[in-house]
Amino acid sequence: MNKIIADSTIQVNEEGYLTDFSQWNQAIGTALSTEANIVMTPRHWEVIDYLQAEFKKDIPLSIRKIGKSNVVDIKEFYALFPVAPLKTASKIAGIPKPASCI
Amino acid sequence: MNEFHGEIRKMMIILSKATLDNVYAAFVLANGARMEGIEAEMFFTFFGLEAIHKGKLEHLHIATVGNPAMHIPTLLGGLPGMETLATNMMKKEMERIDMPDVHEFLDILTASGVKLWACKLAMDMFHYKKEDLYEGVDDVITVGDFYKKGEGLGTHMLFI
Numbered sequence: 522m523n524k525i526i527a528d529s530t531i532q533v534n535e536e537g538y539l540t541d542f543s544q545w546n547q548a549i550g551t552a553l554s555t556e557a558n559i560v561m562t563p564r565h566w567e568v569i570d571y572l573q574a575e576f577k578k579d580i581p582l583s584i585r586k587i588g589k590s591n592v593v594d595i596k597e598f599y600a601l602f603p604v605a606p607l608k609t610a611s612k613i614a615g616i617p618k619p620a621s622c623i
Numbered sequence: 624m625n626e627f628h629g630e631i632r633k634m635m636i637i638l639s640k641a642t643l644d645n646v647y648a649a650f651v652l653a654n655g656a657r658m659e660g661i662e663a664e665m666f667f668t669f670f671g672l673e674a675i676h677k678g679k680l681e682h683l684h685i686a687t688v689g690n691p692a693m694h695i696p697t698l699l700g701g702l703p704g705m706e707t708l709a710t711n712m713m714k715k716e717m718e719r720i721d722m723p724d725v726h727e728f729l730d731i732l733t734a735s736g737v738k739l740w741a742c743k744l745a746m747d748m749f750h751y752k753k754e755d756l757y758e759g760v761d762d763v764i765t766v767g768d769f770y771k772k773g774e775g776l777g778t779h780m781l782f783i
Contacts, residue, residue, distance in 0.1 A: 583721055585727075585731060586721070588731060594734065595731055595734035596734040599657075599734070599735055603660075605660035607658055608658070608659070623655075623721065623723070
C-alpha cells in the first residue's frame with residue numbers, strides 16, 4: 522500500500538515495513554523513527570547503516586548477530602531502540618521485518 | 624480479554640527442568656518476548672537451577688530415555704555414551720541455525736533485560752549458594768516474591 526511520509530510516497534506492507542528499499546532515504550528514516558517515538562542520534566544511524574549493509578549482503582539479522590557485529594552490543598541496542606529493537610530498527614532502516622526467533 | 628485488548632505485556636517463565644531442549648525452549652521464549660517489546664522474567668526452580676549453575680550449565684544433556692521423540696528403543700537410549708552422542712548431534716544442529724550455547728544465551732538474555740531469579744527453596748534443597756550461580760542472576764527469591772513481580776495487567780505465566 523502507498524504511504525505518504527516526509528513529502529514522499531513509499532510502498533509499505535500491512536505492518537508498515539518498506540517493500541522497496543530503493544525508495545528509502547534518511548528523511549524517510551527520520552520520519553519513521555518519529556512514528557516509533559525514537560529521537561535519532563549519530564549512534565542510531567550507525568546501527569541503521571549496519572542493518573542496511575547486512576541487508577544488502579542478504580545476511581539475515583538476529584539479536585545474536587547484532588551482539589557479534591562490533592557495531593553495537595545487545596545492551597546498547599536495547600537502549601537505543603527500547604521496544605522490540607530489531608523490528609523497530611529494521612522498519613526505520615527500510616528493510617524487511619526480521620524473521621529470526623533469536 | 625479487555626485488558627490492553629489482550630495484549631501480552633510481561634512473560635513470567637518458570638523453568639523446572641534441566642534437559643537441554645527444555646532449557647532452550649524457555650530461553651527462546653524469554654528472548655523472543657524481549658524482541659517483541661514484551662517484558663520477561665525467569666524463575667529457575669528444582670532441576671531448572673542447573674541452567675544457571677556455573678559448574679553445570681555447560682554440561683546439560685538431552686534425555687535419550689523416556690523421550691519418545693528420540694525414536695530409538697529405550698534400552699538403547701540407556702547405553703553409556705548415548706546421551707552424549709545425541710547431545711553433540713543436537714548442539715551441531717543448533718550451531719547451524721545460529722543458536723548460542725547456554726552460557727552465551729544467558730549473556731544475551733541479561734543484556735536484553737530479562738530478569739533471572741533463582742528459587743530459594745530449591746537452592747536450599749540442592750545446597751547451592753548464590754556464588755555458585757551465573758553472575759547475571761538477579762537474586763534468590765521465594766515463589767511469593769516471584770508472584771509479586773508478576774503483578775499487573777497483561778502478565779502471563781508459563782511453566783516448563
